[in-house]
Amino acid sequence: MLFGYKKEFEKEHEKNGGMRMKNKIIAFLMMAALALGLAGCAGTNSPASGTAGKKTLYFIPIVDTGAYWSPMKKAAEDHARELGYNLVFKTSPPTESQKNEKHIGFLQEAVTNQAAGIAIAPMDPDMFDRKVREAKDAGIPIVTFDADVKSTENRVAYVGTDNRLAGEELGKQAAEYLKSKGITRGKLALAAVNLTQTTMTYRQEGIKKGFEAVMGADSANFTWLEAIQDNDQASESKRQLEGQITANPDMVAVFSLGSEGPDTGVMEAIKSQGKAGKIYHFGFDYTPTWENGVKDGLITGIVDQDSYLIGKTVIDILDKAVRGETVKNNYPIPVKWVDAAQIVEYGKIKQQQFTTETK
Known part of the structure; x- marks a missing residue:
């Protein structure tokens, strides 16, 4: 009698265990499908693709403050938006003690995130050389601006003042x-x-x-x-x-x-x-x-760079490189001499230009 009960119990246990196993398999498959779906979504919003399917560009200037760098940043942001890119802006304060290392880290971040393109102002031509080559080897076009790297064959173009x-x-x-x-x-x-x-x-x-x-x-x-x-x-x-x-x-x-x-x-x-x-x-x-x-x-005269034009040109050339178009090796932006007597009026012209171009 006890033996019969034991057999019945084992049959029931086997049946329930099978059901539990079946349920676990179904749950696993559902989770896997969900994970795959999420992975697909992540691909569209990953750093390389940007928000809502946009490709991402990295823009890495030396700093982002002052009358030279601020218009450049604004121009880069405006033009990247016009061309349909997501722009990741990276920099560090002037007082950063490990500034070179910090910006080389930004370059590595862009490579790791498979950015569509990178624009960087390298502070040291030798220190940044290797990392720029690594970006090139990863198939990412790089445009340098404000300063250049030692091995110019590793970047597609330089934009800025000589x-x-x-x-x-x-x-x-x-x-x-x-x-x-x-x-x-x-x-x-x-x-x-x-x-x-x-x-x-x-x-x-x-x-x-x-x-x-x-x-x-x-x-x-x-x-x-x-x-x-x-x-x-x-x-x-x-x-x-x-x-x-x-x-x-x-x-x-x-x-x-x-x-x-x-x-x-x-x-x-x-x-x-x-x-x-x-x-x-x-x-x-x-x-x-x-x-x-x-x-x-207290000031006798200055030479001035058109930093807004530099920022806009950087994004324009990087866009061409991303799309596989041929670009020149160098895009020089000339400077203008302004003596003290002209500085105030020149400032008004600069402000008007900036206001017009950033609408």
């Missing part, structure tokens, strides 16, 4: 101005955010070359002081330049190589030392900050 030529233009204009004032000897100072950054080293080289070309034999009468680096901290360039002015009463000119820190710091140092109109100041790129120094004689 910083050596821009420096030459500023050096020539400065030399012409000093000669017009009868100045043919004295000390010369330089201030920049980062002296090892490629754009800054090229600008320094260009300034000295252009200055010497115009000064001729008299260039031997000038001494270039040790360049100032302030990491975009105006108080630091002000402090260092004040020290140089005190130690060198025969200083006749100073060059600020771009960005708000050195621009402001240099003007404040000239003002605090009572050297307005005695030490001439030559700068890079338009910023409303210059307008504060025009009246007091």
Whole structure:
């Protein structure tokens, strides 16, 4: 009797176990189908495809603040939207201690996420070279801007100013101005955010070359002081330049190589030392900050880059490369000399241009 009950129990257990197994299989298949469906959705919204099926471009400038970088960012965003791309914008603050490494990490992120294309302003031609090659090997077109990499065959194009030529233009204009004032000897100072950054080293080289070309034999009468680096901290360039002015009463000119820190710091140092109109100041790129120094004689003249055009051109060329069209190796954007008397009016034109183009 007990034996019979045992047989019945085993039959029932086998039956129920089979049902449970069948239910588990059905549940597993349903989960697998759901996972596949989700995976399909993820493919459309992945970083490479972007939102709502859009392809993604990475845009990696050195910073995103100031009158030079902000219009460039705006232009890139506007044009990418017009062309139907999702734009991923990556950068770090000027004070970032591991800035090169951080931006190389952004490059790796773009490669990992299978971006359709990458635009980057490399701060060091050697450090960024390998990672740019890896992106190329992964089939991702790269456009460099503002500065270039060492192995130019690994990127499809460069967009921006030739910083050596821009420096030459500023050096020539400065030399012409000093000669017009009868100045043919004295000390010369330089201030920049980062002296090892490629754009800054090229600008320094260009300034000295252009200055010497115009000064001729008299260039031997000038001494270039040790360049100032302030990491975009105006108080630091002000402090260092004040020290140089005190130690060198025969200083006749100073060059600020771009960005708000050195621009402001240099003007404040000239003002605090009572050297307005005695030490001439030559700068890079338009910023409303210059307008504060025009009246007091704290800025003599600048060379300006069309940064909005750079941002727009970068996206345009990257789009062509993504679509497999032939692009040129280099897209130079020229600079314009603007003396102090023209800066305020020039600023109005720049603002009108920016307002019109960003509608």
